Amino acid sequence: MATFKSELINTLSQRGYLHQCTDLDALDAKAASSVITGYVGYDATADSLHIGNLVSIMMLRRMQQTGHRPIALMGGGTTKIGDPSGRDEVRALADDATIVSRIASIQTTFDRFLKFGSGPTDAILSNNAQWLDKLEYIPFLRDVGKHFTINRMLTMDSVKLRLEREQPLTFLEFNYMILQGYDFVELFHRHGCTLQMGGSDQWGNIVQGVDLGRRMANSDLFGFTSPLITLSSGAKMGKSVSGAVWLSAHRLSPYDYYQFWRNTEDADVGRFMKLFTDLPLDEIARYEALQGAEINEGKKKLALEATALLHGIDNATAAAETARKTFEEGSAGDDLPTVTKSKAEIEAGYTITTANVEIGFAASKNEARRKIQEGSVKINDEKISDENYKLTEQDFRDGAVKISLGKKKFGIIKLK
RNA sequence: GGAGGGGUGGCCGAGCGGUCAAUGGCAGCAGACUGUAAAUCUGCCGGGUUCGCCCUACGAAGGUUCAAAUCCUUCCCCCUCCA
Numbered sequence: 376m377a378t379f380k381s382e383l384i385n386t387l388s389q390r391g392y393l394h395q396c397t398d399l400d401a402l403d404a405k406a407a408s409s410v411i412t413g414y415v416g417y418d419a420t421a422d423s424l425h426i427g428n429l430v431s432i433m434m435l436r437r438m439q440q441t442g443h444r445p446i447a448l449m450g451g452g453t454t455k456i457g458d459p460s461g462r463d464e465v466r467a468l469a470d471d472a473t474i475v476s477r478i479a480s481i482q483t484t485f486d487r488f489l490k491f492g493s494g495p496t497d498a499i500l501s502n503n504a505q506w507l508d509k510l511e512y513i514p515f516l517r518d519v520g521k522h523f524t525i526n527r528m529l530t531m532d533s534v535k536l537r538l539e540r541e542q543p544l545t546f547l548e549f550n551y552m553i554l555q556g557y558d559f560v561e562l563f564h565r566h567g568c569t570l571q572m573g574g575s576d577q578w579g580n581i582v583q584g585v586d587l588g589r590r591m592a593n594s595d596l597f598g599f600t601s602p603l604i605t606l607s608s609g610a611k612m613g614k615s616v617s618g619a620v621w622l623s624a625h626r627l628s629p630y631d632y633y634q635f636w637r638n639t640e641d642a643d644v645g646r647f648m649k650l651f652t653d654l655p656l657d658e659i660a661r662y663e664a665l666q667g668a669e670i671n672e673g674k675k676k677l678a679l680e681a682t683a684l685l686h687g688i689d690n691a692t693a694a695a696e697t698a699r700k701t702f703e704e705g706s707a708g709d710d711l712p713t714v715t716k717s718k719a720e721i722e723a724g725y726t727i728t729t730a731n732v733e734i735g736f737a738a739s740k741n742e743a744r745r746k747i748q749e750g751s752v753k754i755n756d757e758k759i760s761d762e763n764y765k766l767t768e769q770d771f772r773d774g775a776v777k778i779s780l781g782k783k784k785f786g787i788i789k790l791k
Numbered sequence: 792g793g794a795g796g797g798g799u800g801g802c803c804g805a806g807c808g809g810u811c812a813a814u815g816g817c818a819g820c821a822g823a824c825u826g827u828a829a830a831u832c833u834g835c836c837g838g839g840u841u842c843g844c845c846c847u848a849c850g851a852a853g854g855u856u857c858a859a860a861u862c863c864u865u866c867c868c869c870c871u872c873c874a
Contacts, residue, residue, distance in 0.1 A: 543869090606829095607829080608828095608829060608830085634827080637827065638827060638828075639828075640828055640829060641826090641828050641829065642828085642829080643828095644828095667826075668825090668826040668828090669826090670826080670828075671826060671827080671828080674826095674827085674828080698827080701827095702827055703827095737820095739837085739838060739839085740838085740839070740840090741837085741838065741839075741840090742820085742835095742836080745820090745821085745835060745836080746820080746821065746835090748835090749820095749821050749822065749834070749835070750821085750822070751820090751821050751822070780820095780821080781820085781821060781822085782821095782822095782827070783827060
């Protein structure tokens with residue numbers, strides 16, 4: 376089974392993270408004989424990372440698990456430029472204050488996956504604003520710009536595709552790959568970082584960094600990318616009942632995160648366990664062998680383990696218990712979205728329509744009315760077909776009403 | 792600088808004076824079937840509503856008309872060809 380010399384590359388390869396590598400054999404040899412420092416960069420395009428970032432976060436985690444040193448690089452500087460990769464339109468650029476607050480919010484996610492500190496394999500959190508913000512234009516062009524040819528840059532997918540589609544590419548964005556390449560060299564000088572990882576869409580940017588390292592620092596740097604993770608049905612990964620799958624709890628609750636994994640397609644269970652949990656491969660193989668409805672046991676395990684990594688075992692267990700009560704017992708668990716109402720508010724007339732909106736099931740009252748007419752709204756498991764139905768004290772059992780939309784969305788209205 | 796074409800709902804894309812909150816497709820939501828799976832089929836898919844209607848919307852601002860996404864004027868932006 377072990378086809379590589381190093382534990383790092385064996386792990387990355389066996390668990391499904393390997394897509395492309397600039398020099399796999401050399402990297403493998405190096406990882407077998409020394410501690411490698413490697414990084415992944417994250418731009419602050421929102422105040423939370425999302426499921427699409429999780430593969431690379433797990434790669435950093437695998438590095439640490441196999442005795443190497445990961446760096447999470449926050450793109451405080453590059454976010455001001457905007458990565459054109461895979462986009463047809465210029466990004467809406469955030470102002471400095473927004474970027475700083477987003478980074479502060481994002482950083483907490485890494486504490487769950489990596490152990491930071493000053494030991495030889497302790498993770499490092501860095502921010503490229505530290506060096507990019509104070510670059511001087513002419514010196515930068517002379518030191519770094521001279522190593523990039525326009526000819527080469529025009530062949531990069533991020534540029535070429537935009538031009539082929541006749542979409543505008545600003546000079547600002549055109550510089551993104553140069554700055555990302557420069558990051559790599561900077562991290563090499565600061566921390567001896569010799570590896571950059573990322574998703575397959577980052578290949579071009581990463582390779583530019585590897586080349587720049589050879590030219591500027593005469594150093595051997597490595598690039599490693601993971602495949603784009605899609606569902607077996609072909610869809611892009613990243614939909615939960617309440618929209619995008621965010622990693623920050625303020626954007627997506629641990630319960631909803633658990634539910635996202637619980638609803639994994641059958642064919643993806645084993646693959647996702649390898650990528651997104653620490654379960655040993657032989658245990659994963661046992662779950663993969665399950666057939667038919669038994670696969671649900673694997674989904675529960677996947678959901679529990681993946682949620683525990685991000686939100687802690689206590690939150691994961693609570694989410695699992697809420698799911699069990701809600702779906703298997705038909706009662707209501709504690710982690711469901713909750714709205715609290717006073718007795719006076721109920722007496723003043725609180726309609727089922729408003730309740731659906733307040734609990735987040737519908738974006739507007741019209742949508743809530745439609746759902747009621749479609750017969751998908753229930754109160755305490757009783758279908759409600761009157762859109763003007765007002766909750767009464769009789770609806771409250773032990774001070775709470777269970778409200779549901781469809782088969783998967785549940786919420787609680789509590790009486791204060 | 793000159794000539795022509797175009798900007799429509801989350802996206803693509805019809806419409807070209809009234810019957811247009813605007814055909815289709817994608818995405819999304821719900822129902823049926825199931826295993827909280829996939830596939831399939833069905834319905835819904837701007838906001839508010841006392842369910843009569845009302846408001847907002849077809850790049851922006853004015854105008855013509857009983858009536859405009861559709862006609863006119865000005866402005867902004869994109870594309871193609873010529874120089």
